[in-house]
Each structure stands twice: as structure tokens, then as C-alpha cells.
Amino acid sequence: MSVIAITDVLAGKFPVNEEITVHGWIRTRRDSKAGISFLAIHDGSCFDAIQAVVPNDLNNYQDEVLKLTTGASVKVTGQLVESQGQGQAFEIQATGVEVLGYVDDPDTYPMAAKRHSIEFLREQAHLRPRTNLGGAVTRVRNCLAQAIHRFMHNKGYFWISTPIITASDCEGAGEMFRVSTLDMENLPRTDKGEVDYNEDFFGKEAFLTVSGQLNVETYCSAMSKVYTFGPTFRAENSNTSRHLAEFWMCEPEIAFADLADAANLAEEMLKYVLKAVLEERADDMAFFQQRVDKTVVDRLNNVINNEFVRLDYTDAIEILLNCGKKFENPVSWGIDLNSEHERYLAEEHFNGPVVLQNYPKDIKAFYMRLNDDNKTVAAMDVLAPGIGEIIGGSQREERLDILDARLEEMDLDPEDYSWYRDLRRYGTVPHSGFGLGFERLVAYATGVQNIRDVIPFPRAPKTASF
């Protein structure tokens, strides 16, 4: 049996006046004393539900059809016909309704056919995708992921699966989750009384990755154009609408490329995937526009149709100093920009995505390439209005002597980075890359404010239900 998708039925891919069978869940049931009931059935394949018209002469009409409530699952067979009513082109004139599963207590079924708060839906993560919002987010998220892979593939990039478990303890970017099989009630100890990680699963300390970048640089130094796209973990106690403990990130890494090449790729990629969403998920985007963010479609079109501003950090500081606006945090060359500064630049001054680049070296990571001025590094952030930093990237330091000097400056042990340093010893090449926060992208594309609502099962401090 091949199950047909409601999206294909509504798109007119099946001949009218012939029998079809659809499967799905009831969104609403309306009864008419004319002797028929209307079932709105959705299967997740598209935003709209299909309407089934059920006559009361079906033998299970009284006993079963009239007991269907929101959330029940059904298999409906009947003739596909042009609708007599307004609001839909096609409908099914049912000749058979098979109930697959009732809702056992309709009074307490959480997903009533009514508006729910987004926070409530989050607490019902297992049923959330059945709602208009949950379904739309899921389809847009999928569309964006597919578009990212398609974009990279079309440009000749190889998808590299970098490890989720890392034993390097040298990734640098934030707090890590420990991975261990040691008995926490009874830890093995060394003679000095320290935990003996030689006894642990990997024979040393291990963690969940905070970035695939360092690993993917190795494949970049062989395959030229590569990217990672997978889950990433940060154990920071961040409690905001923009942070997750487990999130997905796409990290392209380009050999023989400088910072401008990375920025250009970032711009091209964002435009490509946002365009794909507008073209492929017009139904869901219309919903977001209507119910979530009245400006979302215009905003995406604005991003697609305009060049991203390129702005040096030094010039950004000048703008902030001369804009006449009072900031909570004082502005001077050398500071790490605060959220209010980034917002001003992206939302007020330019009102569009801004590529901020060439930051002071003291506020950036060791692997970013030192510029000729000896003061700044070839780093870039893409700031988007409403979301803030959506992409962070840099040209990587390919000169071993300078890399070592930076490691020393930052009090890092070169021993920990031996394989990373090898890339600079054996045929080093200039290369650049960036990381795109996937959930931030989904939030930006849909207008949904909280990142926890655009990932199926959000993990955050004190939050790991489901």
C-alpha cells in the first residue's frame, strides 16, 4: 500500500472523480443536519488540511464518525471531487471512514482546535507538531536544512561528519558536557587522589563537541571545500531566547580562501536558503506572516534583494561613537560589542544584515588570522536584525610561527593542538570558514522569537524533557 500525501491531493495531482484514500489526524469536525459531517484532516505534508464530507448513511456514522474529536487518527476513502463549498478546491466525498485511534479523553486532550500560547505548546513537545504552528516550523526547518545541503552540494562542497564526542579538551569555545562511563558514586582515584580518567571509556577525559571547526579544517586541507552540519553542545548556563545547550550548526571551511571569500559564501548561502523557503513553503510563510510576524516575508525579501553591508570593526566603533545615541555600555576601540551596539547597527543604522569584520585580536579566538596591522584579526560576524549574530567566522591563521605565538599569548599548550599545528607544518594553505547557527536561522526565517520553539526537542539549562 502506498500512502498518498494530502499535499499532493490538494495540489491537483490526482484525477477528480476517482477514488482515493488519505490518512491523517482530525483537526476539526463539523456536523450538518443536512445529513453530513465535515472532517478536516491533516497529515503534516502541507499547511492545509483536506476536507472530507461524510454522509450519515455510512454504517459507522452514528457510532464512530460522530465520536471523532480533534487529534483522532483516521483513514478516509472516497471520491475526490471539486468542492461545493468555499475555502478549498478539492474535497473527498467519503465512502468509508476507518477510525485508527480515538482521543481517549477529549476534555483533556491538550491540542484543542484553538489558539494556544507558544510556551504551553513547548511543554507538549510530543504533540506540538500537530498544530498549525508546529507543523509549519517543522516544514520550514526541513526546507532550510535541505536547501543548505543542496547549496553546498551544488557548489562542490563535501559534507564531513565531524565527531560529536571529542577527547581534545582544546576546542576553546565555552563550557563542555563531560562524556564518561565512570561510576559517579565510586570514582577511581590516582595516587594523588585525583579522578583517574585512564579508567574511563576513552582512557582520558572526553566531552561533547562545541564545534566541528578544528576537525573539519583537517578535511579542508585535503578536500578543499568542505562543511559540517550536525549537532553541537554547549554547557553554558545561558537562559535566553537565542541559546540552546544542544543546537545544530553548519560550518563551511574553504581552502585557498580569505575572509572576503567566507563572507561572500555566507551572504550567498543565506540568500539561497531564504529564497528556497519563500518559494517552497509559501503556505507556511503565509501563516507566519499572518499569525507570528507581520513583517517576515518583506524582511526576507529585503535580505534576498540587497547586498549585505561590509563594515570594519574600527568603522563600526566610529559610527557608534558619532551616532548621538546613549548606550548603557560605553563604546571605545577594543571593546567587545554588546547586544545593544549590534542591534543599533543592524536594526537602526543599516536596517539589514551587516557583515562586521576585522575585530581586535584580544577579543577573538587564537585560530583567527592576524592582520598586517598586528592589532586586528580577520574575523567576521553576520548580524541580522532581530536575532543578532547569526553567523560567526574568520580566516584561519595558516602561519605556524604566528599561530604558536597566539597560543602562547593566550596561555594555551601547543601540545594539545599538535594535529592542528601539523596542518600548518605539512602543506599549509590559507583558508577560511564560518559557523551558521541553524536554529537562529529557522527563528529568523519564521519570525518565531524563541529558539526553543524551532527545534523539535529543546535542551537548555533545567530543560531536557521528552
Added chain:
RNA sequence: UCCCCUGUAGCUCAGUUGGUUAGAGCGGUGGACUGUUAAUCCAUGUGUCGUCUGUUCAAAUCAGACCAGGGGAGCCA
């Protein structure tokens, strides 16, 4: 982690100079009506008032601690 706000029915919320049986809308249920569109109309409310402790003759209401959610900040993607 810090600051501010919130936590009352399945859901969204009202309800404090502390005082008998804590309310509304939606949902659900029953009925009416209709090729209906989250239909409409009528009927229908048994709730650890987030948790614990305290103040009081009396606490949804006041105080403290804790837990959870939201907004902002920091960290970052």
C-alpha cells in the same frame, strides 16, 4: 548566573484595604440549526489558586525560601 515580571479550571485569563459555596471566554459534553470552514445559538464549572514554611481567629490575597515560565543582560551560533 544577574535584574524585572508572571504562576488561579484542559487552554487563555479575571479575582488583594485578608472574611461564607473562587469566576468568565474558549475547549469538551448534551441539545438546536446549518454545504459547514477554529461555524452559530442554548445548556453544562468536583479547581493540590506553582511548592514549602511562616504571620493571622481566618490566606488565592500578606512575608520568606524554593521551583517553573516570560522579557532584558552576560556568554555565544
